[in-house]
Structures are given as structure tokens and as C-alpha cells.
Amino acid sequence: MDNEELIRILNKDFLRELEATMIYVRNSFIMEPCDPSRVTEAISIDEMRHMWWLAELIINRGGKPTMEHKELDFGGDDLKSQLERQIELETEGIETYKEQIEAVDDEEVVGVLKHILDEEKRHRKEFRMRLEKLD
DSSP: OOOOHHHHHHHHHHHHHHHHHHHHHHHHHSSSHHHHHHHHHHHHHHHHHHHHHHHHHHHHTTOOOOOOOOOOOOOSSSHHHHHHHHHHHHHHHHHHHHHHHHOOHHHHHHHHHHHHHHHHHHHHHHHHHHOOOOO
């Protein structure tokens, strides 16, 4: 994989983390104050940290992080649909990071992606636990 392709992949990841951050922050604002809203807020901070790590990888390889995100899907205005959307986002991230870890041959990038993957798995578990309590 050449450097340009690696930067493209990292920018795709950066955008996914940016979008997740914005969705989680917004959802935490409109959720009634409760455990799921606090967990969503805390996870949004984790997602922002992932952005920093990815931006550093991009910059160190001669690229620039892109901020051109798509229209955001917040998952609705009720807690259940928001948690379902957040689980969906984490699942998409988990699958993407697994694929990239297999495809990328840069040891530093793979190490960061593995760390993010572990956190995304934990995030999904946290959201699932809150969703299960609603049912």
C-alpha cells in the first residue's frame, strides 16, 4: 500500500470519528439527563481522542486531515433510536478497523487502529447495555 492510499484510508477513518463525535455530542445534549446521556458524552470524548491519533498519523505521513463530512444521521430524537444508531456506528467502525488492520502494512498505523478497535468494542458494549435496560 502506498503512502497516498494510506492517507486516504486514515482520512476516511478520521471522518468516521469526526461524525461519531458530532452525533454523540448532539445526542448527549438532547437526551434527558440520565446514565445513557453521560455515557454518550464520555464516549464522544473518546471519539475525539481517536481523531487526534488519526490526524497525527495523517500529518506524519504528509497528509492533511479532511473535515468534509456527510449529512449526519443522529438516529432520531428518542433515547432508544439514538442508542440503536450509536451501536450501528460502533459496529461499522469495528468492521472497518478489522479489515484495515489486515490490509495495512505500517506497524505504527496498525498499532493505533488496534487500540481504537478495542475502544470501539467497549463503546458498543456500553451502548448495548444501556439499550437492554430500556427493553
